Amino acid sequence: xxxxxxxxxxxxxxxxxxxxxxxxxxxxxxxxxxxxxxxxxxxxxxxxxxxxxxxxxxxxxxxxxxxxxxxxxxxxxxxxxxxxxxxxxxxxxxxxxxxxxxxxxxxxxxxxxxxxxxxxxxxxxxxxxxxxxxxxxxxxxxxxxxxxxxxxxxxxxxxxxxxxxxxxxxxxxxxxxxxxxxxxxxxxxxxxxxxxxxxxxxxxxxxxxxxxxxxxxxxxxxxxxxxxxxxxxxxxxxxxxxxxxxxxxxxxxxxxxxxxxxxxxxxxxxxxxxxxxxxxxxxxxxxxxxx
Numbered sequence: 063x064x065x066x067x068x069x070x071x072x073x074x075x076x077x078x079x080x081x082x083x084x085x086x087x088x089x090x091x092x093x094x095x096x097x098x099x100x101x102x103x104x105x106x107x108x109x110x111x112x113x114x115x116x117x118x119x120x121x122x123x124x125x126x127x128x129x130x131x132x133x134x135x136x137x138x139x140x141x142x143x144x145x146x147x148x149x150x151x152x153x154x155x156x157x158x159x160x161x162x163x164x165x166x167x168x169x170x171x172x173x174x175x176x177x178x179x180x181x182x183x184x185x186x187x188x189x190x191x192x193x194x195x196x197x198x199x200x201x202x203x204x205x206x207x208x209x210x211x212x213x214x215x216x217x218x219x220x221x222x223x224x225x226x227x228x229x230x231x232x233x234x235x236x237x238x239x240x241x242x243x244x245x246x247x248x249x250x251x252x253x254x255x256x257x258x259x260x261x262x263x264x265x266x267x268x269x270x271x272x273x274x275x276x277x278x279x280x281x282x283x284x285x286x287x288x289x290x291x292x293x294x295x296x297x298x299x300x301x302x303x304x305x306x307x308x309x310x311x312x313x314x315x316x317x318x319x320x321x322x323x324x325x326x327x328x329x330x331x332x333x334x335x336x337x338x339x340x341x342x343x344x345x346x347x348x349x350x351x352x353x
Contacts, residue, residue: 083112087121091169094300099125116152116159120166123149124173131180131302143199150203167208172300172339174200175210178244178325179305182255185247186274193246209326210339223311223319223331228267228353229293236263236309236321236329243328249273256306259323260295263309269350275307282348290314293351296334298343308332310347 083106090099103122106112126146130136153159163170177200184193225233239262245253249262257275264271272278279297290296290310296318298306308322317335324330334340 084117091121091124096125096128116162119149120153120162124169127173147199170207171210174204174207175325176300182246183305225292229291229351232263232267232293233311235266239329241328244323244325254323256323259329260307260309276304278307279304279348282350285347285349287347288314290347294347294349296320296347297345298340299345300343304345
Protein backbone atom coordinates (compact mmCIF):
# COMPACT_ATOMS: atom_id res chain seq x y z
CA UNK A 63 0.00 0.00 0.00
CA UNK A 64 2.81 2.41 0.90
CA UNK A 65 4.59 1.58 -2.37
CA UNK A 66 1.38 2.33 -4.30
CA UNK A 67 0.97 5.72 -2.62
CA UNK A 68 4.61 6.56 -3.24
CA UNK A 69 4.15 5.76 -6.94
CA UNK A 70 1.13 8.08 -7.14
CA UNK A 71 3.14 10.84 -5.51
CA UNK A 72 5.84 10.51 -8.16
CA UNK A 73 3.49 10.92 -11.11
CA UNK A 74 3.23 14.72 -11.01
CA UNK A 75 6.97 15.21 -10.71
CA UNK A 76 8.85 12.46 -12.47
CA UNK A 77 6.73 10.61 -14.99
CA UNK A 78 4.51 13.11 -16.73
CA UNK A 79 6.38 12.71 -19.99
CA UNK A 80 5.44 9.00 -20.05
CA UNK A 81 1.72 9.74 -20.15
CA UNK A 82 0.52 9.19 -23.70
CA UNK A 83 -1.81 12.18 -23.80
CA UNK A 84 1.02 14.51 -22.73
CA UNK A 85 3.38 12.99 -25.29
CA UNK A 86 0.77 13.67 -27.96
CA UNK A 87 0.61 17.34 -27.00
CA UNK A 88 4.38 17.64 -27.29
CA UNK A 89 4.52 15.87 -30.66
CA UNK A 90 1.62 17.79 -32.18
CA UNK A 91 3.04 21.12 -30.98
CA UNK A 92 6.43 20.28 -32.51
CA UNK A 93 4.59 19.55 -35.78
CA UNK A 94 2.88 22.97 -35.54
CA UNK A 95 -0.64 21.52 -35.30
CA UNK A 96 -1.61 24.32 -32.93
CA UNK A 97 -5.38 24.06 -33.35
CA UNK A 98 -5.26 20.37 -32.53
CA UNK A 99 -3.01 21.02 -29.53
CA UNK A 100 -5.50 23.60 -28.27
CA UNK A 101 -8.41 21.20 -28.68
CA UNK A 102 -6.64 18.32 -26.94
CA UNK A 103 -5.32 20.54 -24.15
CA UNK A 104 -8.82 21.83 -23.43
CA UNK A 105 -10.13 18.28 -23.21
CA UNK A 106 -7.43 17.32 -20.71
CA UNK A 107 -8.00 20.47 -18.65
CA UNK A 108 -11.69 19.56 -18.36
CA UNK A 109 -10.89 16.06 -17.06
CA UNK A 110 -10.28 15.95 -13.28
CA UNK A 111 -7.99 12.92 -13.75
CA UNK A 112 -5.34 15.24 -15.19
CA UNK A 113 -5.56 18.00 -12.58
CA UNK A 114 -2.26 16.84 -11.07
CA UNK A 115 -0.32 18.29 -14.03
CA UNK A 116 0.16 21.78 -15.47
CA UNK A 117 1.21 20.44 -18.88
CA UNK A 118 -2.22 20.83 -20.52
CA UNK A 119 -2.37 24.47 -19.39
CA UNK A 120 1.22 24.98 -20.55
CA UNK A 121 0.53 23.66 -24.05
CA UNK A 122 -2.77 25.51 -24.24
CA UNK A 123 -0.90 28.73 -23.50
CA UNK A 124 1.77 28.06 -26.13
CA UNK A 125 -0.79 27.10 -28.79
CA UNK A 126 -2.85 30.24 -28.08
CA UNK A 127 0.25 32.43 -28.46
CA UNK A 128 1.00 30.77 -31.79
CA UNK A 129 -2.56 30.87 -33.12
CA UNK A 130 -3.01 34.54 -32.15
CA UNK A 131 -0.38 35.43 -34.74
CA UNK A 132 -2.83 34.43 -37.48
CA UNK A 133 -5.01 37.48 -38.12
CA UNK A 134 -7.95 35.49 -39.46
CA UNK A 135 -7.99 33.16 -36.44
CA UNK A 136 -7.44 36.01 -33.99
CA UNK A 137 -10.40 38.00 -35.29
CA UNK A 138 -12.62 35.11 -34.19
CA UNK A 139 -10.80 34.68 -30.86
CA UNK A 140 -10.25 38.18 -29.49
CA UNK A 141 -9.46 37.00 -25.95
CA UNK A 142 -6.76 34.53 -26.98
CA UNK A 143 -3.79 36.67 -25.94
CA UNK A 144 -5.21 37.48 -22.52
CA UNK A 145 -5.92 33.81 -21.88
CA UNK A 146 -2.47 32.79 -23.12
CA UNK A 147 -0.80 35.33 -20.83
CA UNK A 148 -2.87 34.25 -17.83
CA UNK A 149 -2.08 30.58 -18.31
CA UNK A 150 1.62 31.17 -18.94
CA UNK A 151 1.88 33.35 -15.83
CA UNK A 152 0.12 30.65 -13.80
CA UNK A 153 2.64 28.04 -14.94
CA UNK A 154 5.61 30.38 -14.54
CA UNK A 155 4.76 31.35 -10.97
CA UNK A 156 4.06 27.87 -9.59
CA UNK A 157 6.71 25.51 -8.27
CA UNK A 158 5.62 22.63 -10.49
CA UNK A 159 5.27 25.01 -13.42
CA UNK A 160 8.90 26.05 -13.14
CA UNK A 161 9.84 22.40 -13.62
CA UNK A 162 7.60 22.24 -16.67
CA UNK A 163 9.25 25.32 -18.19
CA UNK A 164 12.72 23.95 -17.52
CA UNK A 165 11.85 20.59 -19.09
CA UNK A 166 10.44 22.32 -22.20
CA UNK A 167 12.81 25.26 -22.41
CA UNK A 168 13.49 24.81 -26.13
CA UNK A 169 9.80 25.20 -26.96
CA UNK A 170 9.54 28.30 -24.76
CA UNK A 171 12.70 29.86 -26.22
CA UNK A 172 11.42 29.12 -29.71
CA UNK A 173 8.10 30.77 -28.89
CA UNK A 174 9.96 33.82 -27.59
CA UNK A 175 11.77 34.15 -30.93
CA UNK A 176 8.47 33.72 -32.83
CA UNK A 177 6.85 36.47 -30.76
CA UNK A 178 9.77 38.81 -31.44
CA UNK A 179 9.33 38.31 -35.18
CA UNK A 180 5.58 38.89 -34.87
CA UNK A 181 6.06 42.06 -32.84
CA UNK A 182 8.44 43.50 -35.42
CA UNK A 183 5.97 42.67 -38.18
CA UNK A 184 3.16 44.42 -36.30
CA UNK A 185 5.35 47.51 -35.97
CA UNK A 186 6.09 47.50 -39.71
CA UNK A 187 2.37 47.30 -40.49
CA UNK A 188 1.69 50.38 -38.39
CA UNK A 189 -0.04 48.45 -35.62
CA UNK A 190 1.97 50.19 -32.91
CA UNK A 191 -0.49 49.59 -30.07
CA UNK A 192 -0.51 45.82 -30.63
CA UNK A 193 3.26 45.83 -31.03
CA UNK A 194 3.72 47.68 -27.73
CA UNK A 195 1.37 45.29 -25.94
CA UNK A 196 3.34 42.32 -27.24
CA UNK A 197 6.62 43.90 -26.21
CA UNK A 198 5.25 44.23 -22.69
CA UNK A 199 4.36 40.51 -22.69
CA UNK A 200 7.91 39.64 -23.73
CA UNK A 201 9.38 41.87 -21.04
CA UNK A 202 7.20 40.57 -18.22
CA UNK A 203 6.62 36.88 -19.04
CA UNK A 204 9.66 35.93 -21.15
CA UNK A 205 12.28 38.13 -19.51
CA UNK A 206 14.27 35.23 -18.06
CA UNK A 207 13.69 32.80 -20.92
CA UNK A 208 17.00 32.12 -22.70
CA UNK A 209 17.29 33.18 -26.32
CA UNK A 210 17.16 30.55 -29.02
CA UNK A 211 20.48 31.71 -30.51
CA UNK A 212 23.77 31.05 -28.79
CA UNK A 213 27.23 32.51 -29.19
CA UNK A 214 28.16 29.81 -31.70
CA UNK A 215 26.03 31.65 -34.25
CA UNK A 216 28.07 34.83 -34.05
CA UNK A 217 30.70 35.51 -36.68
CA UNK A 218 33.83 37.56 -35.97
CA UNK A 219 36.11 39.58 -38.20
CA UNK A 220 38.48 36.60 -38.37
CA UNK A 221 36.07 34.21 -40.09
CA UNK A 222 34.16 36.34 -42.56
CA UNK A 223 33.07 34.68 -45.79
CA UNK A 224 34.76 35.82 -49.00
CA UNK A 225 32.90 35.55 -52.32
CA UNK A 226 33.84 37.03 -55.70
CA UNK A 227 31.68 38.99 -58.16
CA UNK A 228 28.64 41.20 -57.63
CA UNK A 229 27.14 38.73 -55.18
CA UNK A 230 30.39 38.92 -53.25
CA UNK A 231 30.12 42.69 -53.03
CA UNK A 232 26.64 42.36 -51.51
CA UNK A 233 27.83 39.73 -49.02
CA UNK A 234 30.90 41.76 -48.08
CA UNK A 235 28.72 44.79 -47.38
CA UNK A 236 26.30 42.69 -45.32
CA UNK A 237 29.15 41.41 -43.17
CA UNK A 238 30.33 44.92 -42.34
CA UNK A 239 27.07 45.21 -40.37
CA UNK A 240 27.76 42.24 -38.08
CA UNK A 241 27.15 43.26 -34.48
CA UNK A 242 24.50 45.88 -35.32
CA UNK A 243 21.76 45.48 -32.68
CA UNK A 244 18.28 44.15 -33.32
CA UNK A 245 15.50 46.75 -33.33
CA UNK A 246 11.81 46.20 -33.98
CA UNK A 247 11.03 47.74 -37.39
CA UNK A 248 14.66 48.94 -37.58
CA UNK A 249 15.93 49.92 -41.03
CA UNK A 250 19.26 51.69 -40.33
CA UNK A 251 22.68 50.79 -38.87
CA UNK A 252 21.35 52.01 -35.53
CA UNK A 253 19.33 48.79 -35.47
CA UNK A 254 17.68 46.32 -37.88
CA UNK A 255 14.87 43.84 -37.85
CA UNK A 256 15.15 40.92 -40.30
CA UNK A 257 13.59 42.46 -43.42
CA UNK A 258 14.97 45.91 -42.58
CA UNK A 259 18.43 44.35 -42.80
CA UNK A 260 17.84 42.56 -46.12
CA UNK A 261 16.28 45.72 -47.60
CA UNK A 262 19.21 47.85 -46.48
CA UNK A 263 21.81 45.43 -47.87
CA UNK A 264 20.05 45.05 -51.21
CA UNK A 265 19.62 48.80 -51.49
CA UNK A 266 23.42 49.05 -51.45
CA UNK A 267 23.27 47.12 -54.74
CA UNK A 268 20.51 49.45 -56.00
CA UNK A 269 17.84 46.77 -55.66
CA UNK A 270 14.62 47.81 -53.94
CA UNK A 271 12.97 45.12 -51.82
CA UNK A 272 9.48 45.26 -50.26
CA UNK A 273 9.62 46.18 -46.58
CA UNK A 274 8.10 43.05 -45.00
CA UNK A 275 9.59 39.54 -45.07
CA UNK A 276 6.29 38.10 -46.34
CA UNK A 277 6.21 40.60 -49.21
CA UNK A 278 9.85 39.93 -50.06
CA UNK A 279 8.97 36.27 -50.37
CA UNK A 280 5.91 36.98 -52.53
CA UNK A 281 7.85 39.24 -54.92
CA UNK A 282 10.99 37.11 -55.17
CA UNK A 283 11.72 34.61 -57.90
CA UNK A 284 11.25 31.24 -56.19
CA UNK A 285 14.19 28.86 -56.42
CA UNK A 286 14.97 25.38 -55.17
CA UNK A 287 17.54 24.65 -52.50
CA UNK A 288 19.77 22.91 -55.04
CA UNK A 289 20.04 26.16 -57.01
CA UNK A 290 20.92 28.45 -54.06
CA UNK A 291 23.77 30.92 -54.40
CA UNK A 292 25.27 33.37 -51.92
CA UNK A 293 23.15 36.52 -51.85
CA UNK A 294 19.84 34.73 -52.34
CA UNK A 295 17.23 34.87 -49.59
CA UNK A 296 15.96 32.17 -47.26
CA UNK A 297 12.53 32.59 -45.69
CA UNK A 298 11.08 31.15 -42.50
CA UNK A 299 7.66 30.59 -40.98
CA UNK A 300 6.21 29.07 -37.80
CA UNK A 301 2.80 28.25 -39.22
CA UNK A 302 1.37 31.76 -39.47
CA UNK A 303 2.95 32.92 -42.74
CA UNK A 304 6.48 34.09 -43.57
CA UNK A 305 7.92 35.85 -40.52
CA UNK A 306 11.70 35.95 -41.01
CA UNK A 307 14.27 36.32 -43.77
CA UNK A 308 18.03 35.96 -44.03
CA UNK A 309 20.68 36.33 -46.75
CA UNK A 310 22.26 33.06 -47.89
CA UNK A 311 26.05 32.87 -47.56
CA UNK A 312 26.68 29.34 -48.83
CA UNK A 313 26.48 27.50 -52.13
CA UNK A 314 23.90 24.76 -52.65
CA UNK A 315 26.46 21.98 -52.11
CA UNK A 316 27.46 23.37 -48.69
CA UNK A 317 25.74 23.45 -45.28
CA UNK A 318 23.23 26.30 -45.35
CA UNK A 319 24.48 29.46 -43.64
CA UNK A 320 22.82 32.86 -43.51
CA UNK A 321 23.49 36.35 -42.24
CA UNK A 322 20.44 37.87 -40.59
CA UNK A 323 19.12 40.02 -37.78
CA UNK A 324 18.69 37.85 -34.71
CA UNK A 325 16.37 39.19 -32.03
CA UNK A 326 18.90 38.26 -29.35
CA UNK A 327 22.21 39.18 -30.97
CA UNK A 328 21.52 41.51 -33.86
CA UNK A 329 23.34 40.87 -37.13
CA UNK A 330 25.04 37.46 -36.98
CA UNK A 331 25.93 34.51 -39.18
CA UNK A 332 23.93 31.39 -38.37
CA UNK A 333 24.50 27.83 -39.51
CA UNK A 334 20.91 26.94 -40.45
CA UNK A 335 21.77 23.32 -41.22
CA UNK A 336 22.79 22.75 -37.60
CA UNK A 337 20.04 24.81 -35.97
CA UNK A 338 17.09 22.87 -34.57
CA UNK A 339 15.08 26.10 -34.52
CA UNK A 340 15.77 27.58 -37.95
CA UNK A 341 16.05 24.41 -40.04
CA UNK A 342 12.50 23.23 -39.31
CA UNK A 343 11.02 26.67 -40.05
CA UNK A 344 12.32 27.08 -43.62
CA UNK A 345 9.46 28.06 -45.93
CA UNK A 346 11.34 28.56 -49.15
CA UNK A 347 14.00 30.42 -51.08
CA UNK A 348 13.89 33.41 -53.36
CA UNK A 349 16.17 35.60 -55.41
CA UNK A 350 16.35 39.15 -56.73
CA UNK A 351 19.83 38.85 -58.23
CA UNK A 352 20.15 37.87 -61.91
CA UNK A 353 23.76 36.67 -62.12
